Amino acid sequence: MARIGLLTISDGRDFVHRDIADWARSSEDAITAALEGAGHEVVRAPELVWTNELASSQARLVAEARPDLTIFNYSVWAFPHFSMLAADATPGPLVLLSNIDPVQPGMVGMLAAGGALDQIGRVHGRVWGDVADPETLGRLLVHVRAAQAVGGLRGSTFGRFGGRPMGMYTAVANTDQWLSTFGVDVEEIDQWEIVRRSELVSPARAKEGREWLEKHANVHYDGKQLTPELLERQIRSYHAVRELIDEWNLDFSGIKGQPELTTHFTTMDITEAFLNDPYDWEGPKPTHVTATESDMDAALTMQILKLISGDPVLFADVRHYHADRDIWDLANSGQHATWYAARSDDPAENLRRVHLYPEVFFFPAGGASVHHIAAPGEMTLARLTRHSGHYRMQVVRGAFEDYGDEVNEQLARQSTFEWPHAFTRMDVPAAEFLSRFGANHIHAVPGDYLAELEQVCRLLAVDYQRLGG
Numbered sequence: 001m002a003r004i005g006l007l008t009i010s011d012g013r014d015f016v017h018r019d020i021a022d023w024a025r026s027s028e029d030a031i032t033a034a035l036e037g038a039g040h041e042v043v044r045a046p047e048l049v050w051t052n053e054l055a056s057s058q059a060r061l062v063a064e065a066r067p068d069l070t071i072f073n074y075s076v077w078a079f080p081h082f083s084m085l086a087a088d089a090t091p092g093p094l095v096l097l098s099n100i101d102p103v104q105p106g107m108v109g110m111l112a113a114g115g116a117l118d119q120i121g122r123v124h125g126r127v128w129g130d131v132a133d134p135e136t137l138g139r140l141l142v143h144v145r146a147a148q149a150v151g152g153l154r155g156s157t158f159g160r161f162g163g164r165p166m167g168m169y170t171a172v173a174n175t176d177q178w179l180s181t182f183g184v185d186v187e188e189i190d191q192w193e194i195v196r197r198s199e200l201v202s203p204a205r206a207k208e209g210r211e212w213l214e215k216h217a218n219v220h221y222d223g224k225q226l227t228p229e230l231l232e233r234q235i236r237s238y239h240a241v242r243e244l245i246d247e248w249n250l251d252f253s254g255i256k257g258q259p260e261l262t263t264h265f266t267t268m269d270i271t272e273a274f275l276n277d278p279y280d281w282e283g284p285k286p287t288h289v290t291a292t293e294s295d296m297d298a299a300l301t302m303q304i305l306k307l308i309s310g311d312p313v314l315f316a317d318v319r320h321y322h323a324d325r326d327i328w329d330l331a332n333s334g335q336h337a338t339w340y341a342a343r344s345d346d347p348a349e350n351l352r353r354v355h356l357y358p359e360v361f362f363f364p365a366g367g368a369s370v371h372h373i374a375a376p377g378e379m380t381l382a383r384l385t386r387h388s389g390h391y392r393m394q395v396v397r398g399a400f401e402d403y404g405d406e407v408n409e410q411l412a413r414q415s416t417f418e419w420p421h422a423f424t425r426m427d428v429p430a431a432e433f434l435s436r437f438g439a440n441h442i443h444a445v446p447g448d449y450l451a452e453l454e455q456v457c458r459l460l461a462v463d464y465q466r467l468g469g
């Protein structure tokens, strides 16, 4: 649920305002009803804005409620300087909303106010039409979700477990830039804390986790790389990280893993999969975005996708391009959230399709990798990357595809079979993607959130770069 401020701007001539006030108020009633119907809280200015003094005072009153987004409503012709004063008293994201009505020139009011705001460089969104129409409401809700995501980042903390993995420049960001651009602080935590604390997890808790995984997933012990003891070590690591998340009030995280933990302790695949999942062996829980290889811009992208969609977010390597099918194998080095196996609310339904395989030669410490083939469906794929120090959100539309067990296996065996795979058709020519995409990792959520990402970028002053399309 978002908190949405609402001000209706009117005509500055007293005799005109008197005649149109009821009409303007009724349009505000309709907007309130539509937004409340969509599950949001609306904070209305007590009075319609028809003087300069009311513009500032009413906007200040609404701003005191710290709304996620403020809407200026134009259902009648509105003097533009009222919008300028009200915008000046509105610190958060702003949307101008107008009717399309031949009698009352609200649309002209919106264009005049919008142009004035453009002149002073004040970022705002614009929506037009009747909010009772689901299509118009849908366009308004895009701005609500984008504002919630941007507001949700501000004041949050990223937990960075370990440092730069295997020389990856793209996994490391500048903390000054993170705070100034996104409002996110970074807490540095040594991976030693995972090792130390994992030993303190009670044997009963680790055993219960293992038995739950053995019951619901398909565990392939081999007596060497994957034993019950190693699986319990992975479960203990999960609980150790959960404890650190609570202790440091972390909102999202990344774990380096390679090479120290994957060579000498165990992989973080179970930890990362179940932090990203909406459940674990102890029941339902909120997702906690966690990036493999402590990839900071990955985690930040994932957190934005989570705040927009509410769903678990996929982290993957751009591992292979099957040119004959024009599809990509997005296979992370050991885990995808298990939710992606069937995208079911029932963990058992997802885990039925999950295989815990002994880790491959890259990871001599052993443990289970979390293998499954992602369920098909439309996806939004994205990644924050940097060019010459400036952030850009690279976005591509796509779909996960499923070819049946036999072909899936044949495709997965061409790369690292034991890792999870999402066979992805991307709405961009391969040559364009490979020439322009600025990282080895990509992230995804089900559905189409391109419009939300574009608004998020405008609010953050980050470049929006759609690949393909």
Ligand SMILES: C[C@H](O)[C@@H](O)[C@@H](O)C(=O)CO
Pocket: 258, 293, 317, 332, 333, 362, 440, 441
């Ligand atoms: C093979 C390496 O160990 C993997 O970690 C590598 O494929 C990556 O995941 C790079 O992001």
